[in-house]
Amino acid sequence: MGGAAPIPASQGGSDVINGEMFIGSRSVRGTSGEARAVNPTTGETIEPAYRGATLAELDEACRLAWEAFDPYRSLEPEARAKFLEAIAQNILDIGDELIERAMAESGLPRPRLEGERGRTVGQLRLFAQVVRDGRYLNLRIDPAQPERKPLPRVDLRLRMIPLGPVAVFGASNFPLAFSVAGGDTASALAAGCPVVAKAHPAHPGTSELVGRAIQKAVQDSGLPEGVFSLIFDSGYEIGQALVADPRIKAVGFTGSRRGGLALMKIAQRRDEPIPVYAEMSSINPVILFPGALVERGEQIAQGFVTSLLMGSGQFCTSPGLILAIEGEALDTFIAGAGSALENSNAGTMLTPGIHQAYVEGVERLRSHTQVKPIAHGKAGERYQGVPSLFSTSAEAFLADKALAEEVFGSTSLVVRCRDEAELARVLDSLEGQLTASLHIAEADHDDARKLIPVLERKVGRILVNGFGTGVEVAPAMVHGGPFPSTSDGRSTSVGTLAIDRFLRPVSYQDMPEALLPAELRDSNPLGIDRLVDGKPVPGAA
Numbered sequence: 127m128g129g130a131a132p133i134p135a136s137q138g139g140s141d142v143i144n145g146e147m148f149i150g151s152r153s154v155r156g157t158s159g160e161a162r163a164v165n166p167t168t169g170e171t172i173e174p175a176y177r178g179a180t181l182a183e184l185d186e187a188c189r190l191a192w193e194a195f196d197p198y199r200s201l202e203p204e205a206r207a208k209f210l211e212a213i214a215q216n217i218l219d220i221g222d223e224l225i226e227r228a229m230a231e232s233g234l235p236r237p238r239l240e241g242e243r244g245r246t247v248g249q250l251r252l253f254a255q256v257v258r259d260g261r262y263l264n265l266r267i268d269p270a271q272p273e274r275k276p277l278p279r280v281d282l283r284l285r286m287i288p289l290g291p292v293a294v295f296g297a298s299n300f301p302l303a304f305s306v307a308g309g310d311t312a313s314a315l316a317a318g319c320p321v322v323a324k325a326h327p328a329h330p331g332t333s334e335l336v337g338r339a340i341q342k343a344v345q346d347s348g349l350p351e352g353v354f355s356l357i358f359d360s361g362y363e364i365g366q367a368l369v370a371d372p373r374i375k376a377v378g379f380t381g382s383r384r385g386g387l388a389l390m391k392i393a394q395r396r397d398e399p400i401p402v403y404a405e406m407s408s409i410n411p412v413i414l415f416p417g418a419l420v421e422r423g424e425q426i427a428q429g430f431v432t433s434l435l436m437g438s439g440q441f442c443t444s445p446g447l448i449l450a451i452e453g454e455a456l457d458t459f460i461a462g463a464g465s466a467l468e469n470s471n472a473g474t475m476l477t478p479g480i481h482q483a484y485v486e487g488v489e490r491l492r493s494h495t496q497v498k499p500i501a502h503g504k505a506g507e508r509y510q511g512v513p514s515l516f517s518t519s520a521e522a523f524l525a526d527k528a529l530a531e532e533v534f535g536s537t538s539l540v541v542r543c544r545d546e547a548e549l550a551r552v553l554d555s556l557e558g559q560l561t562a563s564l565h566i567a568e569a570d571h572d573d574a575r576k577l578i579p580v581l582e583r584k585v586g587r588i589l590v591n592g593f594g595t596g597v598e599v600a601p602a603m604v605h606g607g608p609f610p611s612t613s614d615g616r617s618t619s620v621g622t623l624a625i626d627r628f629l630r631p632v633s634y635q636d637m638p639e640a641l642l643p644a645e646l647r648d649s650n651p652l653g654i655d656r657l658v659d660g661k662p663v664p665g666a667a
């Protein structure tokens with residue numbers, strides 16, 4: 127099995143891109159199917175070929191993950207934190223090869239991918255701090271009250287423990303920050319969960335490079351080999367079997383609504399259903415208030431077009447819907463956005479399939495009898511999406527649910543509303559969203575305040591005078607939202623709170639000190655902040 131000869135660089139291989147996946151400590155060439163990445167900029171296929179895992183290989187990855195679970199979750203926090211930092215360093219040590227490979231496989235430009243690498247590494251390092259800090263364990267101690275009347279109180283101590291091995295499906299649109307070592311992997315590993323990652327077929331070489339970096343960190347840190355595996359799938363069979371495997375206890379996914387729903391169904395039908403954290407589709411309404419439009423309509427139009435063009439619109443936070451009350455100020459905004467868009471270039475899309483879906487989505491809007499084109503960007507080459515802006519009335523939008531579907535790429539729809547009440551009805555009709563942006567001036571505050579309750583019900587992040595693209599990795603970030611923006615709006619995939627999705631609480635009742643986990647002992651040897659008798663007690667001196 128492992129140890130296949132490297133493919134020479136002249137044939138598209140390199141010392142570290144060999145067409146291999148990782149089953150624990152083994153490097154393995156798959157045997158099922160055969161696929162190569164396509165460079166969406168040139169249309170050429172990229173060597174080497176990647177073959178999918180067999181069911182036996184998947185079984186081995188899951189078995190190893192399960193065997194690694196108890197030893198890995200029992201590690202001292204410092205050891206787990208150092209492991210996360212070692213992954214970050216190994217990713218940086220790959221150097222430019224990682225950026226060049228990701229550019230070739232995704233068509234994304236260098237500065238974007240360098241930024242994304244920084245975010246990926248920063249995210250791993252941030253989770254190392256979360257692990258050291260220990261507050262994510264949510265430690266609570268309610269000491270016994272033997273004298274309490276009429277009944278004595280038991281001694282209760284609570285901590286969060288990891289769920290078990292996690293399946294992570296890498297996203298196509300963020301080949302680093304939402305992929306093999308992306309947010310889901312970082313938060314799962316930080317929580318103490320081994321990870322079996324399923325590479326996205328669009329960027330197998332990038333996945334292999336990053337997978338090897340994680341495998342090396344596992345080995346160098348002396349961890350059980352099953353803490354991390356990376357598998358390829360030549361179709362959907364292996365990904366589906368991964369979700370169905372009884373040793374997998376949670377799933378992280380970013381991709382299409384169809385794919386996310388398919389995995390949710392599998393997870394629900396298991397003998398033991400498990401949580402699926404799927405980020406799927408979102409059109410991210412942008413609400414332009416009258417005062418803001420009058421005050422700086424042109425400036426907002428520029429900001430909107432910049433956000434819409436980012437990553438060729440292939441952000442789940444892309445502004446796909448503009449809501450405003452009709453009038454002269456909205457017309458000025460539309461004229462400004464339209465002329466900025468007309469001067470914009472078509473952008474390379476991630477895969478031929480995503481490009482095709484975009485073309486079809488734009489065509490659906492273009493051919494809709496109630497939708498008017500406002501502007502299109504310059505025509506492009508093969509696999510390039512032409513940015514487009516359309517408009518419709520609130521009445522038409524409310525009458526056809528298809529107008530609220532995500533078109534993944536640089537396309538947006540302006541919905542002209544007659545008044546505030548109609549705008550509120552449009553908002554109320556929307557499905558769950560990752561973000562909503564309010565553009566307001568001082569004079570709009572009262573109207574904006576009225577919409578906040580409905581926005582809180584609909585979205586995970588409410589922004590003021592900004593756009594949702596470019597998610598800050600920070601403790602107070604929520605990158606999530608009600609269905610279908612995600613399958614479970616109670617959590618976030620970005621920011622330190624993401625660790626919560628892979629944890630569950632356990633209570634220890636009347637357990638002797640010697641049997642308690644260290645962090646719950648009276649002596650608090652790990653020095654973690656705790657809630658004792660309902661009051662915060664700092665851990666470290």
Ligand SMILES: NC(=O)C1=CN([C@@H]2O[C@H](COP(=O)(O)OP(=O)(O)OC[C@H]3O[C@@H](n4cnc5c(N)ncnc54)[C@H](O)[C@@H]3O)[C@@H](O)[C@H]2O)C=CC1
Pocket residue numbers: 295296297298299324325326327359361362363365366380381382383384385386388389405406407408441442479480483484534
């Ligand atoms: N809103 C968002 O965040 C994103 C939306 N998309 C949407 O998804 C479309 C396709 O893009 P992809 O990234 O390829 O997403 P996708 O959902 O087709 O694939 C994502 C991953 O899930 C796997 N997968 C998909 N369906 C599956 C199934 N039924 N069973 C088992 N595994 C399955 C794929 O092999 C891949 O690894 C885009 O055109 C866009 O519409 C894509 C990326 C992000």
Ligand SMILES: O=C(O)CCC(=O)C(=O)O
Pocket residue numbers: 297299300304380440441442443594595596597598605
């Ligand atoms: O806007 C961002 O930075 C992240 C977007 C995202 O999560 C996605 O497109 O999948």
